[in-house]
Amino acid sequence: MLRERDGYVSGQELCDQFGVSRTAVWKVINGLKEEGYIIASVPRRGYRLEGAPDILSESELLSRMKTKWLGRRVIYFRETDSTNTQAKRLAEEGAPEGTLVAADMQTAGKGRRGRSWQQSPGMMVSVTFIIKPGFAPDKASMLTLLAAHSVAGAIEHVTGLPAGIKWPNDIVIHGKKIVGILTEMSLSVEQDSIHYVVVGIGINVNITSFPEEIRDMATSLYLESGQQVNRSSLIAEVLLRFEQDYEQFLKTEDLTGILEDYNAHLVSRDKEVRVLDPQGEFTGISRGMNADGELLVEKEDGNVIRVYAGEVSVRGLYGYV
């Protein structure tokens, strides 16, 4: 309520809204101050939010959330091994769909191919959410594509920076990687059904410098924009967009809903690409992704090859440049 109101909220209003006593309101306000919020309290006028630090906390995240069901339950860690690991543990214990795990800092953040990196508090967005789709496991790779689309859009919306997508799920700004997405799934083999999927998203937000050896490959929103970015706003925007993309996906069971916008962000669009697969390497012109998530690559002879990646039922694509 403090965040939504551009002025004072009286203590009585807060009591009425939440059905609690004055003392309870006072305790919560004090708790928020301890978390770092700057809240003015003026007799007979009430409370006013005058400043919020870039902290991640359950209350901060929930106060930003604009979704219907995604991220409406938040499990926050100041520090944890990896949000994917925690989300999987929670899912095994029966955590409901939409549960969001967020961490200020991961000590064992996992990237693709198992790469990990050091983090400091406040530098990154590290979130993982749990979803429990009814569709078959072989559609799970679509979720990675939806996540890439949601994150690219959220970054553009919050920072104004041009976020490009490298198919299937890398996000780059000015050619440098800024986001990692790691989707993991638990399923029943006999029933061919998904127990749960965890979608982990790591965004380089306020990192001020990278080690020499990856400086050409990685960047952060701070380095590209010159401004600190509020992480909880960014998370809320990512989740809002993912919820919308996901609900649309459930209707059509393909990527029709995001296709045009995804391809508008595709950095390889109409450019030459090289595809490495066990059948041999070939080059062609990227003609964008289709509604099944395949990249269409037009070879010199005019033939269009559909390239799969991350498909549970497909192996063999070792890399894509």
Add this chain to the structure above:
Amino acid sequence: MLRERDGYVSGQELCDQFGVSRTAVWKVINGLKEEGYIIASVPRRGYRLEGAPDILSESELLSRMKTKWLGRRVIYFRETDSTNTQAKRLAEEGAPEGTLVAADMQTAGKGRRGRSWQQSPGMMVSVTFIIKPGFAPDKASMLTLLAAHSVAGAIEHVTGLPAGIKWPNDIVIHGKKIVGILTEMSLSVEQDSIHYVVVGIGINVNITSFPEEIRDMATSLYLESGQQVNRSSLIAEVLLRFEQDYEQFLKTEDLTGILEDYNAHLVSRDKEVRVLDPQGEFTGISRGMNADGELLVEKEDGNVIRVYAGEVSVRGLYGYV
């Protein structure tokens, strides 16, 4: 050592073998007696195993185990929700390949389609083991077929009863179901790689009666043979056979190694079967499974249809009679 020796083992031999004191030996012997083992101790001759109850325990299971790596680490529960749930939790915490979870009784044992049933202690074999295959997730359904083959062979070996396989993974004796297999998997979507698979096996061993409504469909080894079956011997035999089948499978990456024997156990072999799939229902003659795990069904016009089930990449087969 007591189990292997057909006579007395002296206390000194036990001290030498395990590098411990007489007092330590005495304590362990007393512990085993408390678990229910009948052990004679005669001055100057030593100890002799005179009787072992049908208990499941870590020491009992390990003393029966004939495998190289499978089941060499045992986590035993007198009672647990479900061995699959525990195995998944342990796997998430980094339990090594081959870890076996065994329970004397499950309170929330899961069957296919999520059916659960009541159990009493001592009535069932409820085990789950963890494997971490390097092959792609779409091969995981093969593990269910391997498990069915291993269990059918172990039941025949231990009880002499004729165990038939209903493709893909039901085991029946005289037409009634006696085994449930539930395989679950955790994987990385982007990397298309398996984190771990848990293979859960439930065998109706010493159940003396079934509820009226399932009496025609389910049976137990006790009801079919009239004899109590030692559960840890049966588990050890299942694991030995699975380890062999699995290692063979890793070499060929198909079911060549078990194919002939699997088909020899197939109850539908050369009989009429009905296949229900979304494209429509059809009947034909079952010609056995092929090395890819598909059931070959010959239609009246001579066409042979390959029927998939439990394939991660395949949906649509709703039932098979």
